[in-house]
Each structure stands twice: as C-alpha cells, then as structure tokens.
Amino acid sequence: MKYYFLFLLLLFYINPLYAVDSDIALDKAPINIYDIQSIKRGAKIFATTCMACHTMIYLRYNKIAQASGVRYDKMPLHITQWPNGIKPPDLSLEADIHGPDWIYTYLHSFYLDPARPTGFNNLLVPNTAMMNMLVPFQGQQIIASDLNIMQKYSDAPLQWYDVLELQRKGSLTPKQFDDMVTDIVNFLTYAANPYQAFQWKLGYYVLGFLVILFILMYLLKRNYWQDIKKE
Numbered sequence: 001m002k003y004y005f006l007f008l009l010l011l012f013y014i015n016p017l018y019a020v021d022s023d024i025a026l027d028k029a030p031i032n033i034y035d036i037q038s039i040k041r042g043a044k045i046f047a048t049t050c051m052a053c054h055t056m057i058y059l060r061y062n063k064i065a066q067a068s069g070v071r072y073d074k075m076p077l078h079i080t081q082w083p084n085g086i087k088p089p090d091l092s093l094e095a096d097i098h099g100p101d102w103i104y105t106y107l108h109s110f111y112l113d114p115a116r117p118t119g120f121n122n123l124l125v126p127n128t129a130m131m132n133m134l135v136p137f138q139g140q141q142i143i144a145s146d147l148n149i150m151q152k153y154s155d156a157p158l159q160w161y162d163v164l165e166l167q168r169k170g171s172l173t174p175k176q177f178d179d180m181v182t183d184i185v186n187f188l189t190y191a192a193n194p195y196q197a198f199q200w201k202l203g204y205y206v207l208g209f210l211v212i213l214f215i216l217m218y219l220l221k222r223n224y225w226q227d228i229k230k231e
C-alpha cells in the first residue's frame with residue numbers, strides 16, 4: 001500500500017500512449033489548437049485528399065468538420081477491397097494514439113523507393129502501405145545519406161530532414177508544405193478531442209476562480225482569528 005503512490009507517479013512519467021517505433025526523431029508539429037481557420041483548412045485537405053481512403057467516424061456530427069466536407073456519407077465506409085488487403089485505419093483518434101508530432105513527421109518523411117509497390121517508403125514507418133499522397137505538393141524526396149552509417153556517428157536521433165533530400169520540387173515551397181501539413185495535423189488533433197481548446201480555457205477560469213477564492217478565504221480566516229487572538 002505504501003508504494004501505491006509511487007506507482008501512480010510512475011504512471012504519469014511514462015507516457016504509454018505515444019509509441020515510438022523508429023529511430024527517427026519526431027519533428028515538433030507547430031500546431032495551434034485555438035486556430036480555427038487552420039483546423040478548417042486541414043479539414044478541407046482531409047476531405048479532398050485523405051478521405052478517399054481514411055474514415056473519420058467519430059466526427060460525424062461535428063459542425064466544423066461537416067462544413068469542410070468531412071461528412072459521414074462521403075467516407076469510404078463500404079469499401080472492402082483494398083490494395084494488398086490493408087485497410088487504411090480510421091483517423092478519428094490518430095492524434096491520441098501517436099501524437100501530433102508523430103503524424104507531422106510521418107507525413108514529411110516519404111521517400112522514393114522503387115522496391116516498394118507504391119514507389120515510396122517512409123522513414124518513420126518503414127515499408128508503410130500508404131501511398132505518398134503528398135508528393136504533388138511536397139515534391140519527391142530521396143534518401144541523401146546512408147541512414148545506418150549516419151545513425152552510428154550521430155549522438156542525437158536524426159531528423160527526417162537530416163536524411164532526406166528534395167530531388168524534384170512539388171507545387172509548394174517547403175515552407176508552404178510545412179504549413180499544409182500543420183493544418184492537417186491541427187485538424188487531426190482537433191478531431192481526437194474537439195473540446196480541447198474549450199477545456200484549456202475553462203481550466204484557466206477555474207484556476208482563476210480558485211485564486212480569488214483563496215484570497216477571500218484568507219481574508220476571512222484573518223478576520224476570524226483576529227477576534228480569537230484578542231481574548
């Protein structure tokens with residue numbers, strides 16, 4: 001029983017939700033959960049580019065998603081035949097499962113690999129079954145350096161941009177592409193918990209209320225004890 005508390009503390013330290021499955025470092029996704037415009041842009045990209053394969057079943061009644069075209073009746077719910085028999089996963093809770101940084105890194109780290117049936121491989125998820133849907137925007141990346149050798153001689157885990165090189169430009173500049181992926185990840189983060197922005201705001205109000213309550217209670221306590229001490 002004595003160690004129960006320690007065990008709880010340990011649970012908070014290890015974050016079991018964000019699984020790490022590759023040696024590539026996770027790039028920080030510069031998302032802003034309060035930026036509704038970015039979430040809407042991300043939802044539009046999701047509806048036009050990703051929803052050909054991925055569903056988002058838990059967001060079916062959400063107004064922002066619906067207005068951006070992420071609609072239940074447009075999702076590939078009834079497709080049973082997928083290339084190589086691999087069904088693209090539902091992405092409603094993807095940001096909870098892997099975390100925003102993981103998705104941001106995954107979408108950045110596709111590279112040309114003629115040995116793969118899709119023509120592309122991925123640094124974060126080696127031999128991924130997903131086609132590189134973003135190649136028209138990002139351009140075509142190749143492995144610029146031998147990953148194994150580089151990892152041997154570098155102290156810190158490598159970032160995708162340490163290893164990959166843009167071989168052919170896409171329709172977007174790297175900065176514009178970063179913004180596009182940020183919008184997608186922002187939307188997926190929103191989808192995993194649409195009330196997150198509200199919850200944070202509410203948290204500040206609750207803490208503010210507790211501070212004011214503390215001051216009032218402190219003054220009240222002083223007032224009570226004043227009389228008691230006199231006697």
Ligand code: HEC
Pocket residue numbers: 045046049050051052053054086087088089091094098103106107125127128129130131133134184
């Ligand atoms: C042509 C079909 C297709 C399209 C379009 C597509 N994906 Fe995928 N995606 C897949 C498949 C198949 C997988 C499973 C990959 C695997 O398991 O190796 C996948 C996996 C993923 C994963 C990792 C899920 C996990 O838990 O492993 C993410 C994140 C993802 N896709 C995001 C996107 C986004 C964002 C878009 C739109 C820009 C998109 N996908 C468009 C087929 C697709």
